[in-house]
Amino acid sequence: MTPPRHTQVAVVGAGPAGLLLARLLHLSGIDCVVLESRDRTYVEQRQRAGILEQSTVDTLRRAGAASRLDREGLPHDGIELRFAGRRHRIDFPALTGGRRVWVHAQTEVVKDLIALQLKEGGPLLFEAPVRSVTGADTDRCTVHYTHEGRERTLTCDYVVGCDGYHGVVRHAVPEHARSVHERGYPYSWLGILAQAPPCYDELIYAHSERGFALASMRSPAVSRLYLQVPNGTDPATWPDERIWDELEARLGADGDWRLNRGPITQKSVLPMRSSVTEPLRYGRVLLAGDAAHIVPPTGAKGLNLAASDVTVLARAFAQLHETGSTELLDGYSDTCLRRVWRAEHFSYFMTTTLHTAPGQSSFDTRLQLSQLDRIATSRHAAAELAENYTGLPTGP
Ligand code: RFL
Numbered sequence: 175m176t177p178p179r180h181t182q183v184a185v186v187g188a189g190p191a192g193l194l195l196a197r198l199l200h201l202s203g204i205d206c207v208v209l210e211s212r213d214r215t216y217v218e219q220r221q222r223a224g225i226l227e228q229s230t231v232d233t234l235r236r237a238g239a240a241s242r243l244d245r246e247g248l249p250h251d252g253i254e255l256r257f258a259g260r261r262h263r264i265d266f267p268a269l270t271g272g273r274r275v276w277v278h279a280q281t282e283v284v285k286d287l288i289a290l291q292l293k294e295g296g297p298l299l300f301e302a303p304v305r306s307v308t309g310a311d312t313d314r315c316t317v318h319y320t321h322e323g324r325e326r327t328l329t330c331d332y333v334v335g336c337d338g339y340h341g342v343v344r345h346a347v348p349e350h351a352r353s354v355h356e357r358g359y360p361y362s363w364l365g366i367l368a369q370a371p372p373c374y375d376e377l378i379y380a381h382s383e384r385g386f387a388l389a390s391m392r393s394p395a396v397s398r399l400y401l402q403v404p405n406g407t408d409p410a411t412w413p414d415e416r417i418w419d420e421l422e423a424r425l426g427a428d429g430d431w432r433l434n435r436g437p438i439t440q441k442s443v444l445p446m447r448s449s450v451t452e453p454l455r456y457g458r459v460l461l462a463g464d465a466a467h468i469v470p471p472t473g474a475k476g477l478n479l480a481a482s483d484v485t486v487l488a489r490a491f492a493q494l495h496e497t498g499s500t501e502l503l504d505g506y507s508d509t510c511l512r513r514v515w516r517a518e519h520f521s522y523f524m525t526t527t528l529h530t531a532p533g534q535s536s537f538d539t540r541l542q543l544s545q546l547d548r549i550a551t552s553r554h555a556a557a558e559l560a561e562n563y564t565g566l567p568t569g570p
C-alpha cells in the first residue's frame with residue numbers, strides 16, 4: 175500500500191499518547207496517520223508503566239479500548255508506605271471521595287490500541303522514522319520521514335509530536351519560542367520483572383537507610399520490583415540473589431515478612447529526570463506526553479499525563495472539526511500545563527521524600543521521616559497524597 179500524501183492530523187510516535195490520540199480522533203471522524211520509528215514487536219514489549227489513574231481508565235473505556243483492562247486489570251484502593259520500621263496504608267477512596275487506580279501494564283494498553291488502530295483506524299506505519307517537520311508557522315505542515323528505504327513526505331493540517339523524550343517534533347519549534355525546565359536526580363532505579371506472586375496485595379513504597387524500594391506487580395503471578403541504585407549502575411553487577419536480598423532488607427517492616435522470590439525475566443536500570451518544554455503548541459505543531467514533559471516514575475504519573483494531554487487535544491480537534499472553532503485548541507497548552515506542573519511537583523515530592531541521596535545529611539533524613547510521619551498521622555496530609563496519586567479530573 176502506498177502511504178497517504180496528506181492527512182488532517184499527522185501523529186508522530188505510537189506510544190500510549192500517539193495511539194490513544196489516533197483512536198480518539200478516529201471516533202470523532204478525523205483523519206490521521208501515525209508514524210512510528212520502531213517495529214511493532216519492540217513497541218509492544220517495551221516494559222514501562224503499571225499504574226492507571228481513574229481518569230485514564232475512564233478515557234480508555236470511552237475509547238472502546240478497555241475490555242481487557244476491565245477483565246484483567248487489578249483495581250487498587252490504596253498503597254502502603256514503609257518507613258522507620260512502620261507500615262502505613264493510604265486509603266484512596268476514603269480520602270478522595272471514591273477514586274482508585276488500576277494496575278495494568280502499559281504493554282497491554284499499547285497492544286490493545288495497536289490492534290484497534292490496525293483493525294478500524296487510519297494508517298499506522300511502523301519502521302517509519304520521522305526526520306523533521308517543516309512549516310509549523312504556515313497553513314500546512316510537512317512531515318519528512320523514511321519508510322521501506324525511501325524518503326517520503328506527508329502534508330497535514332496539524333502535526334502532533336507524541337515521539338517521547340528523545341523525539342524530533344519539538345525541534346520544529348524555533349528555540350526562541352520554547353523554554354525547557356529540567357531537573358536531574360542523583361540516583362536511578364534498577365527494575366525487575368519476576369515470575370513470582372506479588373508479596374502483598376497493594377503497592378509498597380519503602381523509605382530505608384539503604385535507599386528506596388518499590389514493590390509493584392503485573393498480575394497475580396508476576397511481580398514488578400524496583401531498587402534505588404547509584405546513577406551509572408551496570409545491571410550486571412546485580413546478580414539475582416543480591417537483588418532479592420536487598421529488596422528484602424529495604425522492604426521488610428517486621429521479622430516475619432517475606433518476599434516471594436522467583437525467576438527474574440527482565441532487569442534494567444532507569445535514570446530519573448523531571449523536564450517540561452513550554453508551550454505545548456507552536457502554530458500547527460503540538461506536543462503531547464513524554465515529548466513535552468517527563469517525570470521520575472515515583473509518582474506513577476508519566477503514562478497518565480500522556481493520556482490526559484491527548485484527551486484534551488482530541489476534544490479540541492473534535493471542536494474544530496465540528497464547529498470550526500479553535501477555542502479549545504488555543505487553550506490546549508495552558509489547560510495541560512496546569513495539570514503537568516501539579517504532577518511534576520507531586521513526582522518530585524514523592525521522589526525526594528522517599529529516596530536517600532548520596533551523602534545525604536542526617537538533618538535531611540529527619541525531615542523526610544517527619545514528612546512521612548505527618549502523612550501517617552494527618553488526614554489532610556494523607557488526602558493530599560491520595561488526591562495527587564489517583565489524579566485530578568481532566569479539564570476543561
Ligand atoms: P513513549 O512511550 O516514549 O512513546 C514515544 C514513541 O515515539 C516513537 N518515536 C518516534 N516515532 C517516529 N519518528 C521519530 N523520530 C520518533 N522518535 C520516537 C518511539 O519509538 C515511541 O514508540 O511516549 P508517550 O506515548 O508519551 O508515553 C509516555 C509513557 O510511556 C511514559 O510516560 C511512562 O511509561 C512513564 N512511566 C509511568 N507512567 C505512569 O503513568 N505510571 C507508571 O506506573 C509509570 N511507571 C514509567 C514507569 C516509565 C518508566 N521508564 C522506563 C522511564 C516505570 C518506568 C520504569
Ligand code: PHB
Nearest residue numbers: 223224390471472473474
Ligand atoms: C510499576 O508497576 O511499574 C510502577 C508502579 C508505581 C510506580 C512506578 C512504577 O510509582
